Amino acid sequence: xxxxxxxxxxxxxxxxxxxxxxxxxxxxxxxxxxxxxxxxxxxxxxxxxxxxxxxxxxxxxxxxxxxxxxxxxxxxxxxxxxxxxxxxxxxxxxxxxxxxxxxxxxxxxxxxxxxxxxxxxxxxxxxxxxxxxxxxxxxxxxxxxxxxxxxxxxxxxxxxxxxxxxxxxxxxxxxxxxxxxxxxxxxxxxxxxxxxxxxxxxxxxxxxxxxxxxxxxxxxxxxxxxxxxxxxxxxxxxxxxxxxxxxx
Amino acid sequence: xxxxxxxxxxxxxxxxxxxxxxxxxxxxxxxxxxxxxxxxxxxxxxxxxxxxxxxxxxxxxxxxxxxxxxxxxxxxxxxxxxxxxxxxxxxxxxxxxxxxxxxxxxxxxxxxxxxxxxxxxxxxxxxxxxxxxxxxxxxxxxxxxxxxxxxxxxxxxxxxxxxxxxxxxxxxxxxxxxxxxxxxxxxxxxxxxxxxxxxxxxxxxxxxxxxxxxxxxxxxxxxxxxxxxxxxxxxxxxxxxxxxxxxxxxxxxxxxxxxxxxxxxxxxxxxxxxxxxxxxxxxxxxxxxxxxxxxxxxxxxxxxxxxxxxxxxxxxxxxxxxxxxxxxxxxxxx
Numbered sequence: 001x002x003x004x005x006x007x008x009x010x011x012x013x014x015x016x017x018x019x020x021x022x023x024x025x026x027x028x029x030x031x032x033x034x035x036x037x038x039x040x041x042x043x044x045x046x047x048x049x050x051x052x053x054x055x056x057x058x059x060x061x062x063x064x065x066x067x068x069x070x071x072x073x074x075x076x077x078x079x080x081x082x083x084x085x086x087x088x089x090x091x092x093x094x095x096x097x098x099x100x101x102x103x104x105x106x107x108x109x110x111x112x113x114x115x116x117x118x119x120x121x122x123x124x125x126x127x128x129x130x131x132x133x134x135x136x137x138x139x140x141x142x143x144x145x146x147x148x149x150x151x152x153x154x155x156x157x158x159x160x161x162x163x164x165x166x167x168x169x170x171x172x173x174x175x176x177x178x179x180x181x182x183x184x185x186x187x188x189x190x191x192x193x194x195x196x197x198x199x200x201x202x203x204x205x206x207x208x209x210x211x212x213x214x215x216x217x218x219x220x221x222x223x224x225x226x227x228x229x230x231x232x233x234x235x236x237x238x239x240x241x242x243x244x245x246x247x248x
Numbered sequence: 249x250x251x252x253x254x255x256x257x258x259x260x261x262x263x264x265x266x267x268x269x270x271x272x273x274x275x276x277x278x279x280x281x282x283x284x285x286x287x288x289x290x291x292x293x294x295x296x297x298x299x300x301x302x303x304x305x306x307x308x309x310x311x312x313x314x315x316x317x318x319x320x321x322x323x324x325x326x327x328x329x330x331x332x333x334x335x336x337x338x339x340x341x342x343x344x345x346x347x348x349x350x351x352x353x354x355x356x357x358x359x360x361x362x363x364x365x366x367x368x369x370x371x372x373x374x375x376x377x378x379x380x381x382x383x384x385x386x387x388x389x390x391x392x393x394x395x396x397x398x399x400x401x402x403x404x405x406x407x408x409x410x411x412x413x414x415x416x417x418x419x420x421x422x423x424x425x426x427x428x429x430x431x432x433x434x435x436x437x438x439x440x441x442x443x444x445x446x447x448x449x450x451x452x453x454x455x456x457x458x459x460x461x462x463x464x465x466x467x468x469x470x471x472x473x474x475x476x477x478x479x480x481x482x483x484x485x486x487x488x489x490x491x492x493x494x495x496x497x498x499x500x501x502x503x504x505x506x507x508x509x510x511x512x513x514x515x516x517x518x519x520x521x522x523x524x525x526x527x528x529x530x531x532x533x534x535x536x537x538x539x540x541x542x543x544x545x546x547x548x549x550x551x552x553x554x555x556x557x558x559x560x561x562x563x564x565x566x567x568x569x570x571x572x573x574x575x576x577x578x579x580x581x582x
Binding site: 008010012013060061062063065067069 | 250252253254255256557558559560561565566569580
């Protein structure tokens with residue numbers, strides 16, 4: 001579905017992603033595992049096109065220069081230079097880390113804003129779709145998003161990306177700062193997303209334990225370099241992964 | 249092989265920041281030139297200028313002080329749209345003291361700087377707790393309001409203003425007091441912002457709640473920053489009053505609010521040097537365009553927009569980067 005070829009991203013002289021290649025097939029859940037500053041968020045920003053916007057802004061400010069090499073192929077088409085909004089139209093939707101929501105708007109309004117690109121009827125469907133996956137949101141419909149707890153905001157943030165009906169959903173650290181119970185709920189929701197709706201999911205996480213069992217394939221990156229790849233099972237049995245991420 | 253542009257600090261910059269700087273003239277020059285040359289230019293410029301351009305230079309220094317005062321506020325997280333308040337308050341303070349009480353300019357100017365600064369600080373105290381645009385709105389409105397108050401109540405000469413004020417004994421004295429003030433403000437405040445005290449102020453701008461969490465009373469620091477900035481502005485106003493021997497409603501005009509902001513945006517915010525550089529570019533330019541009359545405000549506005557959109561870092565930061573770093577093509581290796 002999407003293929004990343006030899007991606008290199010520089011932030012000024014610092015190399016954030018080094019020659020990274022990956023491939024995601026239709027209907028897969030793929031995980032990218034890595035510690036802090038491994039380049040996970042950079043990968044997500046590059047896939048969703050946000051880095052293009054960042055590059056322009058930094059250039060005007062005279063700040064860090066961002067250089068991107070490599071190719072991103074989506075269904076055989078090169079989308080490396082495509083703007084973030086066009087990528088969303090094509091079905092690549094990112095849910096950013098630290099669950100950004102519009103704090104002054106209610107939950108329902110947040111979902112509506114997120115679906116702006118789609119037609120009215122599609123938005124209604126999309127919102128129902130989000131509610132089906134996260135039933136907890138229904139009761140919070142009228143609440144201001146800024147007053148929700150971290151977990152609820154995370155559900156809302158993912159719900160917002162679902163309203164657009166993504167074909168490829170990018171989840172950047174969805175489990176960050178959530179309780180083990182909420183983490184489990186969210187992981188289940190990701191599984192249901194794949195089973196019921198056939199959405200392809202790419203999820204990055206530094207806390208590998210809850211994610212590894214559900215992913216079809218995983219990539220482990222360290223300092224922007226791919227160190228290990230394999231199916232979820234293979235990664236779980238790998239002694240190095242066990243030592244680094246499970247502490248066994 | 250793919251290539252990309254690399255940005256690297258110049259060797260001489262790294263060396264001259266170290267103790268080895270003292271071992272070679274070249275490095276000493278590299279380190280000292282950006283500091284000594286501007287100061288020399290500031291001091292020598294009045295000697296080569298004609299009468300008319302000396303006057304322009306005076307207002308350059310005044311606007312440079314106002315721009316520095318704006319930059320102090322903006323670096324402490326307060327975006328002011330009313331430098332005219334500080335300027336006008338200082339101007340009226342010294343004008344009133346001189347006109348009604350006959351106090352010599354040598355006393356009125358320092359008194360006006362302190363008292364004017366204190367009055368402005370007190371006036372803005374109620375909005376200090378507000379963040380973001382509210383502070384800006386209030387600072388924008390107060391000078392316009394004071395202008396109308398003077399017009400309506402006819403205090404301090406009303407629309408006529410107070411004229412025939414005492415002047416400083418020599419034009420060289422007033423020139424060099426202003427130049428010295430500009431140099432002192434430029435280097436003094438640069439130093440202040442890099443000290444621990446300045447660190448707190450920039451911290452308030454970046455994240456005021458974290459500063460509160462560190463056990464610091466941010467309002468007290470904001471009051472101090474506000475007083476410093478308004479005293480600088482009031483000093484500029486008091487000087488200008490005695491140069492023109494007149495104080496009236498125009499001291500609260502929008503020019504004194506907009507031009508300093510434009511100067512900082514053109515020169516580069518956050519360094520004070522940018523503020524001075526911006527004043528040195530904009531004031532003479534606007535003087536050259538005097539024929540345009542009221543359209544000059546449009547011209548500041550256009551400059552402001554062009555620089556905010558196209559070069560938000562400002563000229564100073566651009567030059568500083570070129571001075572300390574160079575670029576080269578490097579191969580992307582895997």
